[in-house]
Amino acid sequence: MANDLNYYMKYINFQHSQNDDIQGLSDKLSEQRDNAISPFTIKINSNQAESILLNSISYKSIIKDKKDSLAKIIQMNQGIMKQGDYVEYYNTSSKKNDTYLINTKVEAKGLDYDESNIENCNSQLKFQVNSTIYSIPAIIANQTLYTVGIDEGKYFTTGDTKMSCVIGVNDINKDIVKYIFRGMRFIFDSNGQKLIYKITYIDTTTNEGILTCTLQEEGDLGVEDDLVNMVAYNPELIDEVIVPSVGEYQIVSSINNYDYINLSSTRTFKVVNGDNSTFIDTFIFKLEQSDLNPTITPQQLIILIDNVTLTTVKLTANSYNVKGYVNLVATCNRDGSIYKKSVRIKGLTDL
Numbered sequence: 001m002a003n004d005l006n007y008y009m010k011y012i013n014f015q016h017s018q019n020d021d022i023q024g025l026s027d028k029l030s031e032q033r034d035n036a037i038s039p040f041t042i043k044i045n046s047n048q049a050e051s052i053l054l055n056s057i058s059y060k061s062i063i064k065d066k067k068d069s070l071a072k073i074i075q076m077n078q079g080i081m082k083q084g085d086y087v088e089y090y091n092t093s094s095k096k097n098d099t100y101l102i103n104t105k106v107e108a109k110g111l112d113y114d115e116s117n118i119e120n121c122n123s124q125l126k127f128q129v130n131s132t133i134y135s136i137p138a139i140i141a142n143q144t145l146y147t148v149g150i151d152e153g154k155y156f157t158t159g160d161t162k163m164s165c166v167i168g169v170n171d172i173n174k175d176i177v178k179y180i181f182r183g184m185r186f187i188f189d190s191n192g193q194k195l196i197y198k199i200t201y202i203d204t205t206t207n208e209g210i211l212t213c214t215l216q217e218e219g220d221l222g223v224e225d226d227l228v229n230m231v232a233y234n235p236e237l238i239d240e241v242i243v244p245s246v247g248e249y250q251i252v253s254s255i256n257n258y259d260y261i262n263l264s265s266t267r268t269f270k271v272v273n274g275d276n277s278t279f280i281d282t283f284i285f286k287l288e289q290s291d292l293n294p295t296i297t298p299q300q301l302i303i304l305i306d307n308v309t310l311t312t313v314k315l316t317a318n319s320y321n322v323k324g325y326v327n328l329v330a331t332c333n334r335d336g337s338i339y340k341k342s343v344r345i346k347g348l349t350d351l
Contacts, residue, residue, distance in 0.1 A: 040075065040113045053088040054081060055172045056296065056323040063089065063118070071117045074102065078114050081106055084168035084209020086137060087118050099137045101168045103210060124351055125167060125186060126230055127179065129237045132259060132342065133229060134176050135351040139166040140188075143214065161217035163188075163197060169204070169211050172293045172324070177211060185218065185232035187225060194221055196232055249273055249281070251330055251341035254312070260344040264319040266304075270312040271330050271339065282310035283330040283339075290325035290342060298326045301345045317345045 049060040062075040100118035121137035143162040197215040224233035254268040287298035304316035
């Protein structure tokens with residue numbers, strides 16, 4: 001009996017030892033798998049990676065040409081890019097900074113990266129809302145359908161002069177895109193001739209993050225269209241201008257009432273009275289997050305806010321290529337009234 005018991009205990013100890021060895025081997029393999037470096041990780045940390053701006057924020061990505069297509073393939077770490085986002089990077093083929101739109105569904109590849117297609121934005125949708133001019137990068141393509149016929153024995157050709165337009169809708173520009181409506185007018189340069197095109201169709205449901213619209217030629221510019229800034233007149237987007245009365249203030253730029261600052265540049269803003277009468281109030285200035293880019297902080301956009309006087313402030317934009325919008329807020333020391341101005345931080349060549 002004692003021998004049988006000893007044998008049984010040895011068997012149990014042997015089984016435990018075997019199980020421990022198997023568990024140890026399994027843990028070791030799991031650790032090696034977790035610590036393994038994937039081919040994508042190697043590439044994204046090498047000189048094969050491109051430095052890009054995704055919605056004005058810096059990232060690394062892999063960009064490759066797509067066979068038999070003008071589109072390109074983009075690969076990034078998982079969970080970053082979405083369909084409708086914009087990508088800016090220096091294109092060695094065109095030798096300039098180009099803006100691309102992620103215009104296809106983002107798909108997970110493997111365990112560590114996502115992949116999608118990007119297409120070059122060859123135009124802009126430019127429009128004005130009150131005193132602010134917006135530009136949204138767009139992919140424009142000709143949709144003109146031609147009709148050939150005979151009139152009084154002579155052949156003729158007519159076209160319906162349509163264009164398709166695709167833009168991205170993302171967290172940065174969604175509050176700007178909401179202004180776009182059916183019937184909205186735009187100025188486009190057609191072979192040196194400035195023409196008005198009007199939106200006749202809008203689709204925001206077929207592809208998430210993508211707005212597709214059809215534009216039809218309307219004709220020549222009207223007297224209220226702004227040829228200098230290439231902005232068509234849309235009365236639906238212009239509120240009645242109310243001139244502030246005495247004691248009502250507004251924030252303006254000290255020169256030409258510009259509402260933007262170029263990267264690495266400085267601009268002075270001041271509080272003015274509606275009738276330019278003598279000031280009786282003083283103000284405290286601060287910066288506030290803009291709803292137009294909720295992921296970009298004022299500190300990323302503005303590196304210095306300098307209170308020049310009690311009614312004037314000087315702002316210095318960043319030199320890190322971070323673009324976006326920030327609210328300049330002036331609070332009246334007398335009654336606490338608050339006045340705001342949206343200021344855009346942009347590149348020197350940006351529209």
